[in-house]
Amino acid sequence: MLFEQVKTIIEENIKDSQVMVYDLTGGGDHLGITIVSDEFKGKMLLAQHRMVMDILKQKLSEDLHAVQLKTLTVEQAQAQGLV
Template sequence: MAFENVKSIIKTGLPDAHVEVLDMTGTADHLDIVIISDSFKGKMLIQQHQMVMDLLKESLKADIHAVQLKTMDYATAEKRGIKL
């Protein structure tokens, strides 16, 4: 699956999201995805990941074998020094 498709799927469900997708193996089916969105504010990490996995569930059935997620809100990203 093309990285832009993954970004598009996530941004459809989380319109304010900043999304970065990296290929972990060179086969485009093991992805490292960083998502920053204020939709995550006040949610536990597991809830944040569930939100993303719900968006990607159809792609996980066919195109994506493994996903590593890093999720946070914009305030947390700023505290961690993440430049967007």
């Protein structure tokens, strides 16, 4: 349930994003999140991560303990064979 909530929140706030959410520890409160979107074009990695963390701020204070982010543009994801 939490995975789907996180995925939906990101997809609703980052235009044309592809979001993959996975459990890092098996406990459900440490998530790995990979987000592919051209909304990240021209933004430094820190700005990309801040964008996502601002979106997830409330979830982090309620249900999540930690997240590991990977943010990519479509071009970067294609180069890595992710899309």
